Amino acid sequence: MTTAEAVEQLKKDGFGDGVELWKGPKDETIVVARDRAKKLLAHLRDGRAFACDLLVMVTGTHMTEKKDAKGVLVREAGFEVVWHLRSVTQHHLIAVKCKLPPDDPRVDSVSDLWAAADWHERETWDLVGIRFTGHPNLRRILLPEGWEGHPLRKDYAYPKEFQGINLEVDAPWPTP
Amino acid sequence: MAHSVSSTVSSSSAAPAKTLLLPGEQRPPDVHIDVRTQELQINMGPQHPSTHGVLRVAIWVDGEIVTRAEPDIGYLHRCAEKIGESVSCIQYVPYTDRYDYLAAMNNNLGYCLAVEKVAEVEVPEKAQYIRVAAVELNRIASHLMAVGTYGLDLGAFTPFFYAFREREEILRLLEWICGARLTYNFIRIGGVMRDMPAGWVEDVRKFLDVFEQRLDEFNDLLTHNHIFVARTANVGVISPEMALQYGLTGPNLRGSGLRYDLRREQPYLMYDRFTFDVPVGTGIKGTVGDCWDRYWVRMLEMKESARIVRQALDQMPATGEIMAKNVRHLAFKSKAGEGYFGIENPRGELGYYVISDGGANSYRSRIRAPSFCNLSILEAILPGTMLADAVAIIGSIDIVLGEVDR
Numbered sequence: 001m002t003t004a005e006a007v008e009q010l011k012k013d014g015f016g017d018g019v020e021l022w023k024g025p026k027d028e029t030i031v032v033a034r035d036r037a038k039k040l041l042a043h044l045r046d047g048r049a050f051a052c053d054l055l056v057m058v059t060g061t062h063m064t065e066k067k068d069a070k071g072v073l074v075r076e077a078g079f080e081v082v083w084h085l086r087s088v089t090q091h092h093l094i095a096v097k098c099k100l101p102p103d104d105p106r107v108d109s110v111s112d113l114w115a116a117a118d119w120h121e122r123e124t125w126d127l128v129g130i131r132f133t134g135h136p137n138l139r140r141i142l143l144p145e146g147w148e149g150h151p152l153r154k155d156y157a158y159p160k161e162f163q164g165i166n167l168e169v170d171a172p173w174p175t176p
Numbered sequence: 177m178a179h180s181v182s183s184t185v186s187s188s189s190a191a192p193a194k195t196l197l198l199p200g201e202q203r204p205p206d207v208h209i210d211v212r213t214q215e216l217q218i219n220m221g222p223q224h225p226s227t228h229g230v231l232r233v234a235i236w237v238d239g240e241i242v243t244r245a246e247p248d249i250g251y252l253h254r255c256a257e258k259i260g261e262s263v264s265c266i267q268y269v270p271y272t273d274r275y276d277y278l279a280a281m282n283n284n285l286g287y288c289l290a291v292e293k294v295a296e297v298e299v300p301e302k303a304q305y306i307r308v309a310a311v312e313l314n315r316i317a318s319h320l321m322a323v324g325t326y327g328l329d330l331g332a333f334t335p336f337f338y339a340f341r342e343r344e345e346i347l348r349l350l351e352w353i354c355g356a357r358l359t360y361n362f363i364r365i366g367g368v369m370r371d372m373p374a375g376w377v378e379d380v381r382k383f384l385d386v387f388e389q390r391l392d393e394f395n396d397l398l399t400h401n402h403i404f405v406a407r408t409a410n411v412g413v414i415s416p417e418m419a420l421q422y423g424l425t426g427p428n429l430r431g432s433g434l435r436y437d438l439r440r441e442q443p444y445l446m447y448d449r450f451t452f453d454v455p456v457g458t459g460i461k462g463t464v465g466d467c468w469d470r471y472w473v474r475m476l477e478m479k480e481s482a483r484i485v486r487q488a489l490d491q492m493p494a495t496g497e498i499m500a501k502n503v504r505h506l507a508f509k510s511k512a513g514e515g516y517f518g519i520e521n522p523r524g525e526l527g528y529y530v531i532s533d534g535g536a537n538s539y540r541s542r543i544r545a546p547s548f549c550n551l552s553i554l555e556a557i558l559p560g561t562m563l564a565d566a567v568a569i570i571g572s573i574d575i576v577l578g579e580v581d582r
Contacts, residue, residue: 025513026294053420057544116423119552142250
């Protein structure tokens with residue numbers, strides 16, 4: 001099933017105007033609002049036509065505002081979460097996207113739908129700072145505990161020191 | 177926790193015929209031993225010969241049984257995704273080698289395919305065949321490393337050298353074609369770095385001719401060895417439902433019986449032109465989805481990869497371009513858009529999700545590392561096993577920390 005067909009089926013299944021098809025480029029993606037995201041993902045997992053039993057990954061991106069040469073808004077500020085789902089029985093790959101406001105990056109966790117989401121959401125929290133409500137164990141996974149900030153944000157400032165170690169690039173060598 | 181172990185000597189008259197008592201000596205009194213165990217937290221790693229990299233697994237043991245396990249990763253985090261935004265797409269290809277450094281060709285390939293999808297670059301046919309040959313040879317090398325070190329983890333020192341003898345030959349071939357043994361930077365955006373040197377194809381064929389016998393040799397040494405089977409059969413059984421829930425892919429998923437291979441599902445490169453089987457675990461030695469099945473799937477996949485390389489070398493056109501025409505390397509700009517491309521890495525589904533805004537750098541390049549997803553199952557599967565089995569299970573998942581931590 002292609003993503004376009006999936007959106008048609010979802011509209012019939014009761015999601016109506018809550019889902020939209022984003023035609024790319026390059027990948028067609030289902031766009032859903034934040035409050036219906038988990039319901040949609042549960043339906044994609046359990047619905048017989050979709051049967052998305054494998055969660056491939058959860059991606060979070062920090063988007064900064066971008067206007068093109070004419071001043072038209074090309075990219076809104078905020079965050080984006082994309083879930084990629086595969087179905088072993090129906091042999092398709094579906095991408096679902098959700099846009100989050102810049103001052104409140106929260107979305108529901110899907111770790112009770114797929115256990116794989118546990119670590120993916122922890123990594124997204126760690127690096128991008130998107131909070132997944134309902135996650136049983138949302139703490140840093142790749143960076144050490146006590147690290148400040150979320151590095152993959154576009155406005156991330158590199159720390160000057162961490163636990164007493166000087167991290168400045170141009171600092172002089174410490175005298176023995 | 178108190179375990180009472182009492183060792184009583186039977187006082188009935190049916191005593192063993194020979195009792196080691198000197199004349200006149202009395203039988204020793206009955207002995208009761210009260211053994212109390214406490215839950216102990218120990219660290220497996222980050223320095224450990226069997227964790228295949230800098231992985232720390234915090235294990236809580238009660239006696240010999242693991243009660244809780246928590247993998248702690250991040251020791252090899254090298255800010256891969258942030259670097260993906262800071263350097264241009266062309267410059268990023270050598271970085272991709274270093275994630276799964278045992279299957280670097282596959283890493284290069286995944287990234288190049290994702291960028292080529294977004295930038296709409298058409299790769300010439302001969303380059304695609306060379307890519308297939310390089311990628312499948314690398315798959316064999318990676319699996320040889322996996323099975324060789326798996327034997328090493330369990331204490332089998334000899335098969336390791338036999339596996340590495342073959343792997344050395346493959347690394348020599350790959351060094352001949354691109355100059356590096358482990359981190360190749362060979363598959364570039366738009367094609368491959370250079371054409372095959374004269375004599376390379378003949379040497380690859382010579383290697384493939386002896387490879388199958390060598391695999392049989394390896395089987396005699398390790399696969400059906402009683403001790404190896406006792407340590408891996410019925411150990412670490414992962415059901416297909418659990419495997420799908422935890423996002424397992426690759427030989428780990430196929431070891432549980434699900435015949436799911438991305439080379440068949442969404443054939444990329446030229447995989448729809450080749451004949452090859454997709455082996456799955458069938459529980460010959462124990463249960464479907466145990467460590468032995470995952471190991472056996474890797475062994476069978478090596479045979480299939482050898483078949484694919486032969487077919488690729490046979491079908492390859494004699495002449496052809498090795499790099500796409502419209503890729504200007506010094507000023508490569510992708511098109512605006514985003515795309516996900518997943519390929520079949522030796523460890524599972526390796527995916528790259530590239531968001532580009534039309535510049536030389538990508539706006540976001542997220543790597544879906546198979547080992548990252550495969551590793552999360554340890555929390556669920558280690559509790560209840562013995563500590564020695566934990567080593568067998570971690571080795572059978574076949575992780576590479578470079579891609580777990582990126």
